[in-house]
Amino acid sequence: MLLCDIGNTSVHFLDNTNGEYKESVVNFNPKNFKQKIYYISVNYTLSKQLEDLDNWINLELFIDKSKYYDTMGVDRIFIVEATNNSVIVDAGSAVTIDVVRDGIYEGGFIYPGKNAMKKCYTGISSALEYSFNFELNQGHLAKNSQDAISYGYLKLLASEVSSYGLPIIVTGGDAREFVKLFENATLNNRLLFEGMQKIIAQL
Amino acid sequence: MLLCDIGNTSVHFLDNTNGEYKESVVNFNPKNFKQKIYYISVNYTLSKQLEDLDNWINLELFIDKSKYYDTMGVDRIFIVEATNNSVIVDAGSAVTIDVVRDGIYEGGFIYPGKNAMKKCYTGISSALEYSFNFELNQGHLAKNSQDAISYGYLKLLASEVSSYGLPIIVTGGDAREFVKLFENATLNNRLLFEGMQKIIAQL
Numbered sequence: 244m245l246l247c248d249i250g251n252t253s254v255h256f257l258d259n260t261n262g263e264y265k266e267s268v269v270n271f272n273p274k275n276f277k278q279k280i281y282y283i284s285v286n287y288t289l290s291k292q293l294e295d296l297d298n299w300i301n302l303e304l305f306i307d308k309s310k311y312y313d314t315m316g317v318d319r320i321f322i323v324e325a326t327n328n329s330v331i332v333d334a335g336s337a338v339t340i341d342v343v344r345d346g347i348y349e350g351g352f353i354y355p356g357k358n359a360m361k362k363c364y365t366g367i368s369s370a371l372e373y374s375f376n377f378e379l380n381q382g383h384l385a386k387n388s389q390d391a392i393s394y395g396y397l398k399l400l401a402s403e404v405s406s407y408g409l410p411i412i413v414t415g416g417d418a419r420e421f422v423k424l425f426e427n428a429t430l431n432n433r434l435l436f437e438g439m440q441k442i443i444a445q446l
Numbered sequence: 447m448l449l450c451d452i453g454n455t456s457v458h459f460l461d462n463t464n465g466e467y468k469e470s471v472v473n474f475n476p477k478n479f480k481q482k483i484y485y486i487s488v489n490y491t492l493s494k495q496l497e498d499l500d501n502w503i504n505l506e507l508f509i510d511k512s513k514y515y516d517t518m519g520v521d522r523i524f525i526v527e528a529t530n531n532s533v534i535v536d537a538g539s540a541v542t543i544d545v546v547r548d549g550i551y552e553g554g555f556i557y558p559g560k561n562a563m564k565k566c567y568t569g570i571s572s573a574l575e576y577s578f579n580f581e582l583n584q585g586h587l588a589k590n591s592q593d594a595i596s597y598g599y600l601k602l603l604a605s606e607v608s609s610y611g612l613p614i615i616v617t618g619g620d621a622r623e624f625v626k627l628f629e630n631a632t633l634n635n636r637l638l639f640e641g642m643q644k645i646i647a648q649l
Contacts, residue, residue, distance in 0.1 A: 312589045314573065337570045340598075342587055350587030352597035353574065355566050363558050363566035367540045370517065371556065384545055384553030386515045394555035395543075399602040402609070 321438035452487035524641035
């Protein structure tokens with residue numbers, strides 16, 4: 244079975260034989276694929292092309308959207324679909340946080356990703372041009388500039404995420420750094436594919 | 447008595463007769479003042495000029511800097527000097543949070559100001575181009591995009607600031623909005639001048 248997550252810059256595949264791989268949107272031609280492929284897409288142009296290809300199955304059509312909100316990204320929805328009881332931290336260009344308790348989606352929030360936030364602090368003052376310290380001592384308020392911005396950005400997020408009393412799953416491109424913020428958290432970079440597999444199992 | 451807080455774009459005065467007023471750094475000539483003036487300055491060029499004028503008293507010289515950290519702004523230090531037991535939220539281009547407990551400075555952190563943070567979210571995606579809702583229901587996770595960024599930016603700050611169990615004082619240019627985040631907080635836009643008065647009383 245071939246699963247495909249189509250973004251605006253890259254296309255991410257999971258197949259039973261070759262595992263995970265990515266290719267650039269530029270090199271991607273869906274007509275080259277003859278087998279059945281289950282996909283989700285946030286890429287408007289490619290979504291239009293795929294509508295006419297019978298072997299490409301858009302899993303978004305099988306989601307009960309009433310559980311979510313109108314402008315919520317389909318990638319975020321599938322990550323949520325993968326779990327029944329957890330808080331999910333998806334750390335990419337934005338950090339999205341979603342809470343699922345006893346199978347019910349409670350809502351979430353959106354926080355800036357680390358590159359956007361670094362640029363944000365640096366834009367306020369060149370005196371705040373530091374990298375974030377993901378191994379910050381969260382038990383102490385800051386007494387230097389690097390810790391002052393790291394505490395502001397990361398400790399506040401860690402406290403909020405831990406406050407729900409649910410298992411924490413970290414996913415996304417920056418998952419390896421963000422997982423360090425929590426005492427007990429699971430890193431899972433296949434969460435979105437797991438959500439797709441769960442929906443396929445119900446078809 | 448004339449007090450003066452010198453920034454990079456404006457000069458802020460407090461005098462016993464006329465109250466508070468501001469003027470632009472461009473129009474400011476310290477040699478026009480003949481009376482004794484107590485000041486603090488983050489403006490390097492003006493600080494240099496003031497060193498040669500006997501009637502301008504730099505209050506920064508009377509602070510015990512060992513309580514603070516090297517790169518901490520003098521304006522932030524004087525806000526802290528004004529209080530003995532509180533968490534201070536100074537909401538401007540950055541939001542600085544400082545904690546003073548039983549007269550001891552415990553440290554603080556730096557969070558982006560609302561304009562910088564709005565730009566930050568918008569830079570990630572035009573789909574996140576919203577104003578922040580300072581009257582957000584903090585008790586519920588978000589289910590729309592405006593609440594999702596407002597929760598990320600403001601609820602996380604409100605939770606952290608409230609967690610210290612100390613009286614909350616809000617100051618700075620955006621104080622009127624940020625004070626709405628807390629159930630019990632005092633708005634005080636003269637806190638920095640109060641810090642200056644406290645140091646003058648000890649001279």
